[in-house]
Amino acid sequence: MMKNKEKIDQVINKFIGKKGSLIPLLQEVQAIDKYLSKDAMRYVSEKAGFNLAQIYGVATFYTMFRLKPQGKHVIRVCKGTACHVSDANSILKAVRSDLHLADGEDTTKDKLFTVVEVACLGCCSLSPVIMIDDNTFGKLTPELIAGILKKYD
Template sequence: MLDQSYYDKADEIIACHTREEHSLIPIIQDIQTAFRYLPPELLTYVAKEIGITEAKAFSVASFYENFSFEPKGKYVIKVCDGTACHVRKSVPILERILSELGLSGEQRTTPDMLFTVETVSCLGACGLAPVVTVNDEVHPSMTPAAATELLKKLREEAANEN
């Protein structure tokens, strides 16, 4: 069961849009921005609130890779593996990040909910290749060593916040 505060936030977001079928995507985008993921319960809730069926809402939300039903870490690290980044050796960067975080296979979020690692096909910043973004902040011309350094910095930042 999701905490009531989630539903309150959803209500707040829905109030910024019209209660119509075509508001579905903007609403769930805002929800994903607020919680860094799209809680399935909220998708069902939004569907009901704007008068569409749950199956239809799921059809839309599952179509787009961008929507995630799984909770994501505090830092979402996107490693670009588009053509330009790939030829400039993005794979070793990804491997370094995954091994530093102890992630492998299907598991892409650290158990402490600090990091989520994703690969993307192109961030549109090919001139800066290879590129990594952390919560939409761009880190250009990365190397495995720079990635280790970056993770260290992020960990410190998180520790200081606590």
């Protein structure tokens, strides 16, 4: 049984037959579960008449789409140029080690945090920068990370 079928049906009904609707449709479907599951993409394909390959193509091309379940809080670690030269790598390392993430994992076992690497967050003067949900933290050092993460539960 598909999760959130009714909610997805509502989104599909809103967009069906409209031109250029695939991206906004997928965005709204993603908002329901915070990610696009394979089941959800398959369902949209069957119900809304989009080719599954086209849906995968869009979902994997645009960085706003997430194909894996997300933690309660999403940590965006900026890897843009300004942050990179301000040693964003050591910030990322500190975040990942504080959360005990193994290589290849980006969500903590308790599903509290998901870490994603992004290009410029638009506040380069504060580099290196991370965002946790809607909050920006800048001028970071690896030593500051544990104290910041502790505030989230």
